[in-house]
Amino acid sequence: MGSIGSDAYLYQIVAKGHSPPIVKSAEGIYFTLENGQKVLDATGGAAVSAIGHGNKAVKDAIIRQLEAVTYAHNGFFQNTPALELADWLVKSTGGQLSRACILNSGTGSEAVEAALKLAYQYFAELSPQSPRLNFISRRGSWHGCTIGALSVGDIKFKKTLFAPLLLKNVSQVSPCHPWRDMKKGETTEDYVNRLKQELEDEFQRLGPETVCGFIIEPMVGTALGCVTALPGYLRAMKEVCDRHGALLIFDEIMCGLGRTGIQHEWQHEGVVPDIQTVGKVLGGGYAPVSALLIHDRVINGLKRGSGMFLHTQTYQAQPITCAAALATQRYIEENNLIENVRCMGEYLGEQLQLHLGEHPLVGDVRGRGLFWGVEMLKDKATKAPFNSELNIAKRIRLRGLEKDYNICIFTATGAADGWTGDQLLLAPPFIVQKQDVDEIIRRVVKVMDSVWKDIEPAVRG
Template identity: 55%
Template sequence: MSDLDSSTPLRSAVLHRDTHFIPKKAIGGKGSYIFLEDGTKFLDSTGGAAVSCLGHGHEGVQQAIKDQLDQISYCHSAFFGTNVTEELAQLLVDSTGGKLSKLFVVSSGSEAVEAALKLARQYFLELPAPQPDRTRFIARLPSYHGTTLGALGVGGHVMRRQPFEPLLAKNTSHVSPCYAYRGKKDGESDAEYVARLAAELDAEFQRVGPETVCAFIAEPVVGAALGCVPAVPGYFPAMKAVCKKYGALFILDEIMSGMGRCGTLHAWEQEDVVPDIQTIGKGLGGGYAPVSGILINDFIVETLDKGTGMFRHGQTYQGHPISCAAALAVQKVIKEESLLENVRNMGAYLEQQLRQHLGDHPYVGDIRGKGLFWGIEFVKDKTTKEPFDTKTRLSSLIQEKALQPEYAISLYGNPGTMDGVRGDHVILAPPYIVSKEEIDIIVDVTVKVLDEVFKGL
């Protein structure tokens, strides 16, 4: 995993994620593979954090970035616009069938969530009859919406929040996720489960005061916090109905699960549950440049337009031309090469192979996901669903083992699956260009990694 062990003096001026280790250096990449300085050919089976949707070294995207550099690399959005930003916005608005009418472009998922929260608040201040008491948000446990203080505050991941709790705003409360593996009762139908969760959300509105809530925010398929957990059918229409009942906004965070990852460009298309605000990222630019954004429902835009006419939020690199050029090129490739079809086909094959080779594994509790976004949850006991002790560091052990040269794949591990502290899962999120042969390698090596890790336990 690293160039140095923990006893070797550090030789890097970079503050790495783990101060005890210097990671191996990536020196190149092509397709689904990253090439490391030690000669390892690494199969990027998670696209980093579900980012590299086109894989690496796509010449068309690289050329689009070079062309934009030759035109203009930066101008401040307070002074000027650019053709590439306008084209990207129109493409994305059109992709929603015009149901969302504006795009606001920033650089990271956390920034997108911050912008969405601030826009939700400002919307209620801009109404003809302003509603200044709307200062609260309702989110879910566990959930993860970003690492900046506002985004972390609406998130419900205990371990990520814990060191910073004293700094976080106290205006967010959390309800249960739609997590059928652990949340659905024996004998309970999907409809009954949805009704129970809708009643819980309704009760939370009542508890905090319906007139105080700006928005409910949720991921259509929960990423890092739960490991690719999709909602049961009917869940999001029911949640949106509760929001509408109390006049609150409905925000869908598709930073990880959207932009094609789950088989449709927008995850919400699969149930046609149109959000009021949608955050996008990761697969938007495929890692070729830092880019994310929010798509906004027209009634919010009209309210601002008839009010102050300004979104009271802005950033230096907002609408950055290079980022927009990368995102535009990535989205054109996805469309022109019919990659969403490959996501659906290869996603179905990945699911089939995972279930065939790991469905009966004694320590695999659940396999779930959509498209090319799959999670594997581990348990010590399949009957009781008891997780492994946190001291085991299971998800970290699996991720570290997979990085070793003899395996050379990525398994994106996260702890806290069960309750934000206990429980472990790994995520698989290969690029949209992945082949059947590569999926066979991914599943085969995953099985070998798990066998080796559990043998050690």
């Protein structure tokens, strides 16, 4: 057996000398590291830990399920936690979506793969000679790391190396990103209509009868840094899809299940998708689980064909993960935590604007609920990003984990054009209180001030 910290773990082989710290324990909104540091978890990993760490209700639910049944292949058996979780998910949509397919991983990758397959199968079931093969996605999006998910996503440095492997039936249109892309003098209505026409033009270029679906994040997370769609945008996109008979797919892996202050992000406008992905918050960090939520339109299409979705994997609807997810969602519901997300999210946004809005590193602060992004810019007037060689996002993340700062901050790059641009995301657990938000702000500002002090001489030139 190798010792802890050996070179056996793949990350260490490719990390070029940087080794992340080892977590010893976690409770509430704090990690305790092996070296004794107590680190505030301001991001829930990648917006995952919705109810914090060490929740007794969820742990008890997992233990009860361990004592009952740990595994039963879903091709042979059903299990009660999976059935109850599916019922809960459907009810969470107000019955607007009628079926749930429980999947293995809590990330978006598998759920997006399954959503693409389901959309294609729907049309193939209706007509074996269906020409509907094309998918449209958006620039400035992120849908996961697997081949299909990478194909519809757009973080360049994660995608470009694998370009020869990617699907050739995917094209992209502009995101709804008013802060960066609205023209001077353009109204919200004008901008939404321009994006609507761009989608229509892409349908026409491909041939409307060849388009299978349009996949978008209703609120973009990692790739752009918490960009919310303008009022009217989702409805406009749905109108184009409906006119041409294509499916509308919402990827809510990161922004869904209460993260933005409402159960599903599409409920802000009441624009119902044909297929929706959920994950991350679903298992809350206690289990790797995601799901598809599916409209009757798609289910009825399958019923007229084979009557089944051709997507089965070994750990799909595994009893323990379903029990953990169900307990997580019930805890959120019973403790009215989505209301807390709304209240604390509003306060978090106000404090970010107050303390970072004029910071020399910061170009924009944006978000909703407990899902906020900060984009760093060299020039606020031109919105030009910092030189990528400064590694600002990486500096912020690593500085936060140092002993004098003790905060976990989610950072990413590519907000400007897929390659350049630095952004940080804050997505604390739904259980945070006002004093927790104040502490997050204090530590984030301290990190930002420190990083600015490091790079100011190079920026000033």
